[in-house]
Amino acid sequence: MKLVIRFVYFALFFNSYLMTENLVIVESPAKAKTIEKFLGKDFKVVSSFGHIRDLTKNKLGIEVEKGFKPVYEVPSDKQKVVSELRKLAADSKTVWIASDEDREGEAIAWHLVTVLGLDPSTTLRIVFHEITKDAITNAINHPRAINMDLVNAQQARRVLDRLVGFEISPVLWKKVQPSLSAGRVQSVAVRLLVDREREIIGFTPESSFRVNGLFKGINNKSEEVILKAECARKFIKEADATKFLTTCSESEFSIGNISVKPGTRSPAPPFTTSTLQQEAYRKLGFSVAQTMSVAQKLYEAGRITYMRTDSTNLSSLALNTAKEVIMADYGTEYSRTRQFKTHSKGAQEAHEAIRPTFFDKKTITGNNNEKKLYELIWKRAIASQMAEAITEKTTITIEMNPSCENFTASGEVIRFDGFLRVYSESTDAEGGEDEKPILPSVAKGMPLSAETITALQRFTTPPPRYTEASLVKKLEELGIGRPSTYAPIISTIQARGYVAREERPGEKRSLIILTLAKGKITRSEKSEITGKEKSKLFPKDIGMIVNDFLIKNFPDILDYNFTAGVEKQFDEIAGGELEWSKMISVFYSPFHKSIDEALSKKERMTGSRELGTDPATGLPVFVKMSKYGPVVQLGEASPGNKPRFANLRRDQLLETITLSEALVLFSLPRSLGMLEGSELVVGTGKFGPYVRYDGKFYSLKRGVDDPYTITAERAAGLIAEKQESEKKKVIADFGEIQVLNGRYGPYITMDKNNFRIPKEIEPNKLTKEECLAIIEKGGTKKKSTKTVKKK
């Protein structure tokens, strides 16, 4: 008896010792760390690292016949987290699930309850939108149950995406090429790029003449004033522009109307994921992926709030601290507290806007990119809480007599800088916006003389190609994709080869300038570069072929409004007005029929096109998509006759290449003549264009050399350069050990293993013994992990 009591005692003691009072599960480990501080010692806060369960990895994972029943599994990389969570949950009195308050968060909560075997009646679901003590204690005081309608909306989303992706992709493997993919989001992203490219292809520039004048006069303070002004009228024909300049030469000018209009400019809202990606691209030149990885670092270091958000909302704590910082640093008149409405399509607003955790930290420690991005976030968030700028726009009309045309000069003065003192948003417009000048003081009727008047030819430009960032912006406008997926979408469509980030050097174009000075009109020309592109997304042939195939066979899914339409239905499911499997079933029957129809069609999509006949051989010339990419083909394939093939260049498209451009492609490999007894041959191989000389290959410089036009002289130069750097490559040679110059600086190599040389050591003074010492030190770490190339 005594023993039993003792045992119970012990068990109770032991139990209470091990048992955690409260276990809170959130999605992100950084968030868990922060929250634990707010909640105190009775709460243990852990993270699920996002979703813990998904549809089966390699199979459809949907039992279509059984009402689209999802087949879930815990992915291999999540099994460890799940087993740990299971243990912790079993040892806790109360489990609180604090995943985000949106569709995905609710589903995560439900999967946790199911997978961890929690009791739904005692498990508490809580949510908060901002990580502040108030928000969290408030959440703890208002727990609720899991909202199954919201979960079902997520299941519908998940199942729809899986059906679309896993039923269409295999059709592409059969009808276009293996390993391709299609999806609700990626296929529309590619479509945006292809549609834009076709607009550009079909664009014909039109030119017109814009007339600008430089006028001088004396104002009533006896000061000489200079005004730059533009004529409102544009002239299509050169003759008309000349005629107008003649009129100008015979006219008198004077100041007409002067209008002064006050205006204001307001700051942009604080960053969301999408706007952060856009501004980091425009102001810092970061790629979308780079922005996210730097932001992740800042988040983990506790510098900024969560970086995957679609909300422009700031917590009241943030509003207050921003206000304090602004008042202290800039003065009361610079402060204006605002809350911005989020109006992006499909926003779920589970988090705050992206902002500094502590507004009083203007700069931080960290690497350069972290500092730059942090400062950008700080400025944007602070500016959003600052006063509007007050401006004054002045427009001065210059009248012409006897002609009834006139010129206008416009200028802007900032009367109060407000938020502009800290930050102003950039635009996607190219060439930059011209600063509006401050206009001199003049009075109506004041006579002016025209110093020079020029008519400059200008061409209209096609719509711009997308950058990574402007594509994200467009996707967000269409409500396609989520903050967590913008960066992955961009990399997927590139990984599939549908699009590529490329440059174009542009072409010269000449412009006519007509100048009127001292009563004489002169005509001259200047050249401008047109079509120059830097780091733009270009659709590639395979992207265009897949796009056309998808539009033909699945027009509904490729519609820009498809996502918006299904989102509306997901909302109805979330509101309990629509049963999720019913929605999927209505979608699926016509969809699956179109899959079968697409499969039953015989033809394959190759993008083939006949360009004409080669005048030299009389053979037909085709272009098409081959197994290894776009090619031009000379002659038909027939038994015993293998046609000639040549790859298209990176900047050519199956759709637009001409016969003469195609014929040039057959000119490789070509001989550049002899150099010291050996032949110089230019060709393109596996690794791009090269010169072959004396049995060795020398790569041409990308973006500098062109294999079709390179001269023997330049080729010889390349060879000499390479031989020179080969010589420099070896700093010291001790037989089995060598000190070499590599891409990342000098290093030591032995047995195909490379070793870093410590900074304080001068590589050219190393002895064999010192090298061995360095190898000894670093050698135990790892063997070379050079992977064997798969053939």
Add this chain to the structure above:
DNA sequence: CAGTGAGCGAGCTTCCGCTTGACTT
């Protein structure tokens, strides 16, 4: 390191959204 391009067939590929590490040259 320095082209392939046909056709057959086995076995593989593929979606979108939540999350962070491993990997390093």
